[in-house]
Amino acid sequence: xxxxxxxxxxxxxxxxxxxxxxxxxxxxxxxxxxxxxxxxxxxxxxxxxxxxxxxxxxxxxxxxxxxxxxxxxxxxxxxxxxxxxxxxxxxxxxxxxxxxxxxxxxxxxxxxxxxxxxxxxxxxxxxxxxxxxxxxxxxxxxxxxxxxxxxxxxxxxxxxxxxxxxxxxxxxxxxxxxxxxxxxxxxxxxxxxxxxxxxxxxxxxxxxxxxxxxxxxxxxxxxxxxxxxxxxxxxxxxxxxxxxxxxxxxxxxxxxxxxxxxxxxxxxxxxxxxxxxxxxxxxxxxxxxxxxxxxxxxxxxxxxxxxxxxxxxxxxxxxxxxxxxxxxxxxxxxxxxxxxxxxxxxxxxxxxxxxxxxxxxxxxxxxxxxxxxxxxxxxxxxxxxxxxxxxxxxxxxxxxxxxxxxxxxxxxxxxxxxxxxxxxxxxxxxxxxxxxxxxxxxxxxxxxxxxxxxxxxxxxxxxxxxxxxxxxxxxxxxxxxxxxxxxxxxxxxxxxxxxxxxxxxxxxxxxxxxxxxxxxxxxxxxxxxxxxxxxxxxxxxxxxxxxxxxxxxxxxxxxx
Amino acid sequence: xxxxxxxxxxxxxxxxxxxxxxxxxxxxxxxxxxxxxxxxxxxxxxxxxxxxxxxxxxxxxxxxxxxxxxxxxxxxxxxxxxxxxxxxxxxxxxxxxxxxxxxxxxxxxxxxxxxxxxxxxxxxxxxxxxxxxxxxxxxxxxxxxxxxxxxxxxxxxxxxxxxxxxxxxxxxxxxxxxxxxxxxxxxxxxxxxxxxxxxxxxxxxxxxxxxxxxxxxxxxxxxxxxxxxxxxxxxxxxxxxxxxxxxxxxxxxxxxxxxxxxxxxxxxxxxxxxxxxxxxxxxxxxxxxxxxxxxxxxxxxxxx
Numbered sequence: 076x077x078x079x080x081x082x083x084x085x086x087x088x089x090x091x092x093x094x095x096x097x098x099x100x101x102x103x104x105x106x107x108x109x110x111x112x113x114x115x116x117x118x119x120x121x122x123x124x125x126x127x128x129x130x131x132x133x134x135x136x137x138x139x140x141x142x143x144x145x146x147x148x149x150x151x152x153x154x155x156x157x158x159x160x161x162x163x164x165x166x167x168x169x170x171x172x173x174x175x176x177x178x179x180x181x182x183x184x185x186x187x188x189x190x191x192x193x194x195x196x197x198x199x200x201x202x203x204x205x206x207x208x209x210x211x212x213x214x215x216x217x218x219x220x221x222x223x224x225x226x227x228x229x230x231x232x233x234x235x236x237x238x239x240x241x242x243x244x245x246x247x248x249x250x251x252x253x254x255x256x257x258x259x260x261x262x263x264x265x266x267x268x269x270x271x272x273x274x275x276x277x278x279x280x281x282x283x284x285x286x287x288x289x290x291x292x293x294x295x296x297x298x299x300x301x302x303x304x305x306x307x308x309x310x311x312x313x314x315x316x317x318x319x320x321x322x323x324x325x326x327x328x329x330x331x332x333x334x335x336x337x338x339x340x341x342x343x344x345x346x347x348x349x350x351x352x353x354x355x356x357x358x359x360x361x362x363x364x365x366x367x368x369x370x371x372x373x374x375x376x377x378x379x380x381x382x383x384x385x386x387x388x389x390x391x392x393x394x395x396x397x398x399x400x401x402x403x404x405x406x407x408x409x410x411x412x413x414x415x416x417x418x419x420x421x422x423x424x425x426x427x428x429x430x431x432x433x434x435x436x437x438x439x440x441x442x443x444x445x446x447x448x449x450x451x452x453x454x455x456x457x458x459x460x461x462x463x464x465x466x467x468x469x470x471x472x473x474x475x476x477x478x479x480x481x482x483x484x485x486x487x488x489x490x491x492x493x494x495x496x497x498x499x500x501x502x503x504x505x506x507x508x509x510x511x512x513x514x515x516x517x518x519x520x521x522x523x524x525x526x527x528x529x530x531x532x533x534x535x536x537x538x539x540x541x542x543x544x545x546x547x548x549x550x551x552x553x554x555x556x557x558x559x560x561x562x563x564x565x566x567x568x569x570x571x572x573x574x575x576x577x578x579x580x581x582x583x584x585x586x587x588x589x590x591x592x593x594x595x596x597x598x599x600x601x602x603x604x605x606x607x608x609x610x611x612x613x614x615x616x617x618x619x620x621x622x623x624x625x626x627x628x629x630x631x632x633x634x635x
Numbered sequence: 636x637x638x639x640x641x642x643x644x645x646x647x648x649x650x651x652x653x654x655x656x657x658x659x660x661x662x663x664x665x666x667x668x669x670x671x672x673x674x675x676x677x678x679x680x681x682x683x684x685x686x687x688x689x690x691x692x693x694x695x696x697x698x699x700x701x702x703x704x705x706x707x708x709x710x711x712x713x714x715x716x717x718x719x720x721x722x723x724x725x726x727x728x729x730x731x732x733x734x735x736x737x738x739x740x741x742x743x744x745x746x747x748x749x750x751x752x753x754x755x756x757x758x759x760x761x762x763x764x765x766x767x768x769x770x771x772x773x774x775x776x777x778x779x780x781x782x783x784x785x786x787x788x789x790x791x792x793x794x795x796x797x798x799x800x801x802x803x804x805x806x807x808x809x810x811x812x813x814x815x816x817x818x819x820x821x822x823x824x825x826x827x828x829x830x831x832x833x834x835x836x837x838x839x840x841x842x843x844x845x846x847x848x849x850x851x852x853x854x855x856x857x858x859x860x861x862x863x864x865x866x867x868x869x870x871x872x873x874x875x876x877x878x879x880x881x882x883x884x885x886x887x888x889x890x891x892x893x894x895x896x897x898x899x900x901x902x903x904x905x906x907x908x909x910x911x912x913x914x915x916x917x918x919x920x921x922x923x924x925x926x927x928x929x930x931x932x933x934x935x936x937x938x939x
Contacts, residue, residue: 345900346899346900364900364901364903365900366711366725366900366901366902366903366904367900367903369903369904370903370904412707414707415706415707415708415727416707418707418708418710418727419707419710419725419726419727473881480900482886482897483725483726483897483900485886486726486886486887486897487707487726489886489887490703490704490705490726490887493703493704494704500885501885501886502799503799503881
């Protein structure tokens with residue numbers, strides 16, 4: 076009986092507890108005087124605290140702990156959401172147009188990439204692209220219009236030999252506007268859109284071009300194991316679930332990467348990323364637990380925070396009672412204490428009173444936004460005639476790229492809404508399931524049990540920010556990724572005007588108006604802007620924290 | 636016939652010692668109590684456990700704050716704070732109140748699975764032990780299959796397939812415990828069915844049902860009870876483990892394992908506060924095990 080399982084597990088527990096206490100003692104000394112820190116003033120305004128702009132050296136091996144659940148599959152469109160694109164996609168592939176993500180002074184905008192010039196015809200439908208000459212894929216294949224047509228065929232041409240249904244689905248949004256495309260000569264392409272579509276410049280930033288030779292050689296299925304692009308890095312090792320290694324492409328067509336080697340690890344757990352950083356397993360960790368920020372700073376790590384277009388929100392099933400009543404959704408908007416939530420995440424975020432942050436060109440300044448006003452929230456619920464307590468089920472991701480710390484944030488909302496009479500039940504789902512839900516919609520039979528879902532889009536492009544609310548993108552209307560079922564003539568009308576407006580300042584005004592309509596209708600209730608928290612050792616040099624989800628790895632080097 | 640209380644060996648001992656003592660013979664339960672009281676560790680642990688149970692039961696009366704509502708500005712206060720004696724958690728909720736309320740679910744997931752598993756396991760074990768033959772073999776070999784998996788893995792698998800919530804935790808842990816309890820019950824049944832009083836009962840015309848319920852169960856109660864009481868502590872640890880992994884209680888309902896998990900990220904700022912739920916799991920589980928140990932010694936009069 077002495078060695079019963081109960082006793083053994085107890086011994087284990089005792090050992091674990093002693094270990095935990097020993098660990099706690101180690102870290103408590105340093106933080107004794109800063110214990111008031113987390114509840115003190117939120118540091119929402121923190122900007123680029125210590126980016127090492129040291130560009131004097133080169134070389135070194137950089138190891139990154141990504142927030143992705145797995146190594147992104149390096150196909151033409153990558154898995155693992157934005158994380159896949161920023162750490163693997165952007166390094167392996169170049170895109171037709173490319174953003175100036177190497178600077179941190181403004182939100183990056185589309186500029187020359189694999190296309191050097193682009194012109195739109197007077198009827199606003201035909202885009203003529205001049206392609207860059209002298210560019211080679213990592214396997215030596217020359218880049219030309221055939222490679223672009225081949226890449227587009229994989230997504231858009233069902234009769235093409237290497238058409239990939241998976242890739243077509245992943246690329247549906249980026250290619251949604253394209254009606255036809257053709258090669259004019261080796262370095263000229265023509266792309267025709269279905270309707271005037273000024274957003275195509277943004278769309279083209281998402282058009283990765285893989286090597287046609289590699290795809291023909293390995294076939295669609297085996298290609299990701301041998302992925303080849305024209306990008307600044309080429310893949311040298313890829314172990315599913317564990318690691319990917321890249322080395323610089325020495326034949327790159329502009330400034331070459333300075334590193335000797337880039338290694339990325341998928342680590343979905345914030346605590347695991349932090350442990351990997353502290354133990355020296357990695358040099359760079361994405362989103363560690365927010366309560367570790369103070370300790371990391373005092374230990375000499377570079378902690379980077381910067382505003383960029385990104386918002387976390389609850390999207391409602393706008394067809395389901397009582398959430399079909401705009402007043403109920405607005406009540407939830409006024410019922411969330413965003414400033415308190417910033418405290419809960421130790422200041423590593425900024426309250427989102429609208430989808431777009433203050434100062435962003437697409438924010439409707441004529442709408443005050445959703446600040447914390449429980450009295451108004453209760454009044455709205457009363458006006459809507461809702462019987463309290465109202466029960467509401469919210470699906471949320473347990474982790475995943477750009478979602479910050481969903482657990483604590485959801486719990487904060489749960490408390491806030493309880494105070495206005497709404498009882499939130501939280502349903503944790505895998506991030507990839509949430510992405511599927513977003514594509515299928517809350518109104519699809521599989522997801523009707525949820526009244527709302529937690530989502531966090533990259534709002535840097537018009538479609539990234541607003542595409543998910545277009546009526547034509549409701550799946551039953553044949554489109555993709557309107558998860559809420561929001562369908563507004565006003566909103567769609569403004570978006571159509573914006574899409575046909577090729578003058579950027581005028582387009583911005585129209586987009587801001589559309590944002591105002593969406594916010595007043597409260598199809599979604601935003602609550603937080605991510606600040607792209609990342610931590611690196613002081614040996615990592617040359618990184619420029621961009622005002623974007625995506626950055627440029629070429630300038631980075633590691634001091635030995 | 637003998638009632639459901641155990642066949643008093645103490646009484647029997649007294650009977651074999653006629654007139655030896657001037658002291659009036661104690662009842663069986665009285666004897667057990669006296670023996671238990673002699674174990675100081677057992678008494679302390681029992682007092683502690685009683686206090687914990689009372690604390691959880693009286694949570695609505697004694698908890699100073701609402702355990703589900705916090706004040707974000709007051710988050711992660713240290714132990715010894717004037718308003719929050721045990722500090723606050725990462726949402727600014729009072730830790731003391733959450734520990735008190737959390738005891739309800741934690742203790743429930745400690746005791747309920749053991750009670751369910753004991754009932755089912757005894758039924759299976761006693762049937763297998765009494766019937767023997769094909770039925771016994773099929774039942775017990777089926778139980779053996781569960782031994783192929785480590786307890787925590789099995790619990791995680793069952794709990795994950797049933798979905799998040801305290802109910803699935805209870806079901807998962809019950810299933811994990813059934814095989815070992817049925818094994819104890821089977822062994823004990825096999826020991827008693829050849830004893831004379833069973834034969835006497837059979838000769839006097841009692842049918843199988845009567846024999847199982849009135850003779851067998853009463854006589855295998857002790858070993859099963861002793862074994863099962865030792866499982867309560869393990870059950871609390873398993874349930875906390877499941878909660879820690881996010882398979883147990885749903886937020887905001889407080890539960891010690893879940894609290895341990897959600898405070899984990901704050902260990903850098905308030906390590907002592909973050910360790911508190913673990914301390915409660917540890918102490919409760921320890922108390923349960925010491926009480927079970929002492930109880931075993933007190934009940935095992937025959938071996939004394």
